Amino acid sequence: MNDEQLNDLFKTARDAKADTSRAEYGFETRLLARIRAGRESASIFGWAWRLSPYFAGIVAALGTWAYCSPAQIDLQAIATNGADDLQVVEFFTGDKI
Amino acid sequence: MTDEALIQSTLNGDDHAFAELVTRHKGKVFGIASRFADGSHQLDDMAQEIFVRAWRNLRKFRGDAPFEHWLSRIAVHTCYDFLRKKQRTPDSVPLDERDGEIPANTGSRASEARERLDFAMRKLSPEERLVITLTALEEKSVSEVAALTGWSEANVKVRNFRARQALKKILETSHE
Numbered sequence: 001m002n003d004e005q006l007n008d009l010f011k012t013a014r015d016a017k018a019d020t021s022r023a024e025y026g027f028e029t030r031l032l033a034r035i036r037a038g039r040e041s042a043s044i045f046g047w048a049w050r051l052s053p054y055f056a057g058i059v060a061a062l063g064t065w066a067y068c069s070p071a072q073i074d075l076q077a078i079a080t081n082g083a084d085d086l087q088v089v090e091f092f093t094g095d096k097i
Numbered sequence: 098m099t100d101e102a103l104i105q106s107t108l109n110g111d112d113h114a115f116a117e118l119v120t121r122h123k124g125k126v127f128g129i130a131s132r133f134a135d136g137s138h139q140l141d142d143m144a145q146e147i148f149v150r151a152w153r154n155l156r157k158f159r160g161d162a163p164f165e166h167w168l169s170r171i172a173v174h175t176c177y178d179f180l181r182k183k184q185r186t187p188d189s190v191p192l193d194e195r196d197g198e199i200p201a202n203t204g205s206r207a208s209e210a211r212e213r214l215d216f217a218m219r220k221l222s223p224e225e226r227l228v229i230t231l232t233a234l235e236e237k238s239v240s241e242v243a244a245l246t247g248w249s250e251a252n253v254k255v256r257n258f259r260a261r262q263a264l265k266k267i268l269e270t271s272h273e
Contacts (some may be wrong), residue, residue: 001265009210009268010233016211018131023140024123028116030141031148035112038149 100164104155121146122165124170133176135183144231147175173231173245180223217267225260232257 090096100121106114126147127140134140150171158167214234218226231237231245232253239257243250 002268003261006261006265007233009214012207012210013214014207014234014236016207018128020124020127020131020140023137023144027123027141027144028119031119031145032112032116034145035115035149042127060238063258 101160104158104160104164107152107155111116115152118164122168123148125165126168129169129172129235130176133180133226139179143179145177146179147172150175153178170245173227174247177223177227177246184223213268213271217264217271220267221260221263225263228253228256229264236241269271 098117099117103118104112107110107118123144126144128142130143130147135144147168151168154171158164218229221229227246228242231242232239237245239250239253242248242253242257248256
C-alpha cells in the first residue's frame with residue numbers, strides 16, 4: 001500500500017462520523033450522579049482522615065492504661081512472688097477468702 | 098451565559114451550571130472519544146471520565162484559551178490513558194459481554210473504510226494510534242497535536258511517520 005492509497009482510505013473513513021446520539025442521551029444525569037457519589041465518599045473519607053489523630057490518641061491512651069493499670073501490676077506481683085492459689089482466686093473474683 | 102460564567106457558578110457549587118457546560122461541549126467530547134472507544138459502553142465511560150477530570154481540575158482553568166481547547170486536551174489525555182490501560186489488559190472483557198459497535202450515520206463505503214481502519218489501528222501502539230487519529234482522522238496540524246498531547250513537534254512528526262509505516266504494513270498483510 002502506498003501513501004496515496006492510505007490517504008484515500010483516511011479521507012473515506014473521515015466521512016464515517018459516529019452516531020453518538022444514543023450514548024449522549026441522559027448523559028448529564030449519569031455524570032452528575034457519579035460526581036455527587038464521588039463527592040459524598042470523598043467527604044466521608046475526609047472526615048475519617050481529620051478524625052484519625054483523635055482515634056490514634058484514644059488507642060495510645062488505652063494502650064498506656066492497659067500497660068500501667070494496677071490490676072496488671074498486681075497480677076505480675078502475684079505471679080512473681082510465688083503467691084498461693086487463694087490469692088489468685090481473691091484477685092480474680094474480688095472475694096475475701 | 099458564557100462558558101467562563103458557567104465555570105464560576107460551578108466553582109461556587111452550582112451543579113446545574115456544570116450540567117449546562119456539559120450539554121454545550123459533549124458533542125465535541127463524544128466525537129473525540131468515539132475515535133478510540135471499542136463500543137458504546139466504553140464510549141460512555143470515556144466521556145464520563147473526561148468530564149469528571151474536567152470538573153476536578155476546573156480551578157486550574159485560567160481562561161487564557163477557550164474552554165473547548167482546554168477540554169479537548171483533557172479528552173485526548175484521557176483517551177490515551179484508556180488506550181494504554183487497554184494495552185496492559187488486552188481482551189480483559191469476554192466477547193459475549195462486549196457491547197455493540199458505535200453506529201455510523203453515513204454511507205456503507207465510509208463505514209467499510211472506517212471498519213477496516215479500526216481493525217488495523219487496534220494493532221498499533223497507543224502512541225501510534227493516538228497520533229494517527231489526530232493527524233489523519235481529526236485533521237489536526239503537527240503543532241495542534243503537540244499542544245494536545247504535550248509532545249514536541251519533532252516527536253509528533255517521528256511518531257506519525259512510524260505510525261503510518263506500521264499501519265501500511267498491517268493493511269497490506271490483512272488485505273492478502
